[in-house]
Amino acid sequence: MFDSNLVSDAERATVAARPPQLPRSGPFAGKVAIVTGSESGIGRETARALCESGAAVVLNGRNAERLEHTRQDLATAGHTVATCVADVTDYAACERLVQTALDHFGQVDILITNASISMRAYFADMAPEVFRQVLDSNVYGTVYPLKAALPHLVRTRGSVTFISSISALNGMPSGSAYCAGKAAVANLAHTLRLELVDTGIHFGVVHIGFTQNDPEKRVLDAQGQPVPIAHRPPRWQKSQTEVAAIIVRHVRKRRQRTVISALGRLIVLVHTYLPRLGDWVVLSTIRRMRNFYE
Numbered sequence: 001m002f003d004s005n006l007v008s009d010a011e012r013a014t015v016a017a018r019p020p021q022l023p024r025s026g027p028f029a030g031k032v033a034i035v036t037g038s039e040s041g042i043g044r045e046t047a048r049a050l051c052e053s054g055a056a057v058v059l060n061g062r063n064a065e066r067l068e069h070t071r072q073d074l075a076t077a078g079h080t081v082a083t084c085v086a087d088v089t090d091y092a093a094c095e096r097l098v099q100t101a102l103d104h105f106g107q108v109d110i111l112i113t114n115a116s117i118s119m120r121a122y123f124a125d126m127a128p129e130v131f132r133q134v135l136d137s138n139v140y141g142t143v144y145p146l147k148a149a150l151p152h153l154v155r156t157r158g159s160v161t162f163i164s165s166i167s168a169l170n171g172m173p174s175g176s177a178y179c180a181g182k183a184a185v186a187n188l189a190h191t192l193r194l195e196l197v198d199t200g201i202h203f204g205v206v207h208i209g210f211t212q213n214d215p216e217k218r219v220l221d222a223q224g225q226p227v228p229i230a231h232r233p234p235r236w237q238k239s240q241t242e243v244a245a246i247i248v249r250h251v252r253k254r255r256q257r258t259v260i261s262a263l264g265r266l267i268v269l270v271h272t273y274l275p276r277l278g279d280w281v282v283l284s285t286i287r288r289m290r291n292f293y294e
């Protein structure tokens with residue numbers, strides 16, 4: 001229940017020597033999950049849903065205050081949680097994140113790579129460093145936690161879910177680096193499923209569609225300044241709780257791919273079978289609904 005940054009080696013040894021106190025009821029009883037980027041938004045609600053299904057969860061984010069607030073919220077509800085402030089684009093920080101799970105609970109069964117930075121900027125205007133920051137958070141923010149957790153997931157024949165987006169299934173103007181990153185992780189999951197088939201680890205991807213956001217959510221503009229997310233029609237949005245429940249079901253059923261929402265499934269169909277029509281729809285919405293992109 002503490003930030004692993006603040007733990008001395010002696011304290012860590014004491015925690016490790018204690019038998020893990022894992023919840024005993026629910027479909028994930030006895031399981032330990034790490035959810036990256038879980039101090040807020042969909043990650044926080046996914047952590048809550050996993051806890052409600054019996055898992056012990058390591059929460060993560062870069063903002064110590066917000067992370068502690070989320071920890072208190074879940075711990076007060078009686079859930080078994082620990083926290084680790086870690087930037088998932090930093091490999092050493094990801095090793096600390098995984099070590100936090102081992103120190104507190106002795107194992108890692110489930111990894112959900114949810115941390116991500118999004119954007120609203122056209123490619124031609126974007127500072128190259130901003131492109132890199134968005135891409136890194138989505139790609140290395142997925143690769144590094146997995147690299148650090150992999151030996152432990154092999155031991156438990158665990159489950160890995162990459163959080164992607166329906167925008168990985170097609171292109172989305174003003175989202176170049178984000179869409180490229182989300183498409184990369186979907187492809188990575190496929191490769192790893194084949195390459196690591198003998199480990200018995202589940203590799204899955206969830207393509208999330210438009211979801212309600214925390215009011216504080218910010219994305220990067222072309223110069224890397226945090227700005228509110230672009231307008232999304234409320235009727236197109238699922239709640240974070242609904243999305244979290246779908247993610248948890250995906251993990252429980254060890255699905256390869258889950259595309260959330262009817263709109264997401266329609267996008268898959270149109271871009272697979274009628275790609276020109278898909279592009280026409282996007283190009284005409286750019287003209288008629290500029291605030292959707294900008």
Ligand SMILES: NC(=O)c1ccc[n+]([C@@H]2O[C@H](COP(=O)([O-])OP(=O)(O)OC[C@H]3O[C@@H](n4cnc5c(N)ncnc54)[C@H](OP(=O)(O)O)[C@@H]3O)[C@@H](O)[C@H]2O)c1
Binds near residue numbers: 113115
């Ligand atoms: N909301 C939607 O409509 C939607 C649609 C499709 C896909 N998704 C995907 O769903 C996931 C969650 O989205 P959300 O809407 O809940 O976004 P969010 O509210 O911005 O949450 C993202 C979380 O990731 C953390 N984070 C970002 N970069 C990090 C890093 N380098 N290291 C550690 N933590 C980091 C953020 O905290 P700090 O910034 O404080 O670190 C925050 O807690 C993302 O992968 C997103 O791409 C969302």
